[in-house]
Amino acid sequence: MTPPVFTISLDFELLWGIFDKVGNNVNKEYFLKTRKVIPQLLELFAQNEIQVTWATVGMLFAENEEEWHHYSPLHKPSYRNKNYSAYEWKKQHGLEPDLHFAPDLIKRILETPGQEIGSHTFAHFYTLIRGQSPDQFRMDLQAAQKIAGEKFGIQLKSLVFPRNHLNHQYLAICGEEGFDQVRGNPKNWFWQETQHGSLLKRLSRTADCFVPMGSQTSYPWEEVEKEGESEPWMMPASRLLRPYYGSNNLINTLRLNRIFQEMTHSAKHGQIYHLWWHPHNFGHYPEDSMRELSKILQHFHKLKSRYGMLSLSMKELGTLKTVHSQQTEIIPSQKTEIISVK
Structure with missing residues (x-):
């Protein structure tokens, strides 16, 4: 049997994650709180020896507008709806350091043990929106790799598609541009084709945070797979940690209990549980959100002690999966043997 795994991936965006939704109505205080909570997250992860993948929008690596221009790709996405x-948003609204750049926070992440900087594309690229092209997507990924390499000396290995717009036709491009693993969507029907946000899908996704609306969200190691030999490992998400619901203790308790139950099921059955959220989700109620996360990590430690559950970033999970797949190819009779992990 393979060990149970707890994986966390964060979509690190600041304003780049919601610019197309807010227009002129930017709540700057919300993002200032987000910037303050990130060092607290890093401290909590370090104290609990938790590995995390920070899927970071490439534009956040820039120090200022001049650098932003320098690293932006020549061919930009030609969405029908601009x-x-x-880039079009910037033309109308300009750039502001606290909302659009975060090299200081990226440096803090890299200095914290167990943390991986991944990619959320360079410009929060939507791969399922009409008008953009595969070549534009490739240039976007190249820009993300270039700014990460030249500014911080790292190669990005894990990718999260913005808005969970998973375009299977683009996976080969991801592999060719250096990405070894990609976060996939949960396999339930209401997480498929997320660019078509029907009311029923949204309601089902919300309800599923409290009561089961689909199949079990954790999954066996066999479901970390490649669609093609040169493509990245696909690592489905299990659960979105939704924001803290104000003073509604019942809703908050139901949310956490759902996650605890799913984590326990994963640990008991030697499966993978992949939790994700956005750091800015902690912006409205930072103290309460951090308290909830501490409870989740405490539950992980119980499962680690009882079932040997591991905390692995997407990169480390991909490395372990690669080792396992190579062993099973060479020695088919050892497919069910435990991989020793130090």
Whole structure:
């Protein structure tokens, strides 16, 4: 049997994650709180020896507008609806350091043990929106790799598609541009084709945070797979940690209990449980959100002690999966043997 795994991936965006939704109505205080909570997150992860993948929008690596221009790709996404373009948004609204750049926070992440900087594309690129092209997506990924390499000396290995717009036709491009693993969507029907946000899908996704609306969200190691030999490992998400619901203790308790139950099921059955959220989700109620996360990590430690559950970033999970797949190819009779992990 393979060990149970707890994986966390964060979509690190600041304003780049919601620019097309807010227009002129930017709540700057919300993002200032987000910037303050990130060092607290890092401290909590370090104290609990939790590995995390920070899927970071490439534009956040820039120090200022001049650097932003320097690293932006020549061919930008040609969405039919220009409101989806970060570049068009900038033309109308300009750039502000606290909302659009975060090299200081990226440095803090890299200095914290167990943390991986991944990619959320360079410009929060929507791969399922009409008008953009595969070549534009490739240039976007190249820009993300270039700014990460030249500024911080790292190669990005894990990718999260913005808005969970998972375009299977683009996976080969991801592999060719250096990405070894990609976060996939949960396999339930209401997480498929997320660009078509029907009311029923949204309601089902929300309800599923409290009561089961689909199949079990954790999954066996066999479901970390490649669609093609040169493509990245696909690592489905299990659960979105939704924001803290104000003073509604019942809703908050139901949310956490759902996660605890799913984590326990994963640990008992040697499966993978992949939790994700956005750091800015902690912006409205930072103290309460951090308290909830501490409870989740405490539950992980109980499962680690009882079932040997591991905390692995997407990169480390991909490395372990690669080792396992190579062993099973060479020695088919050892497919069910435990991989020793130090």
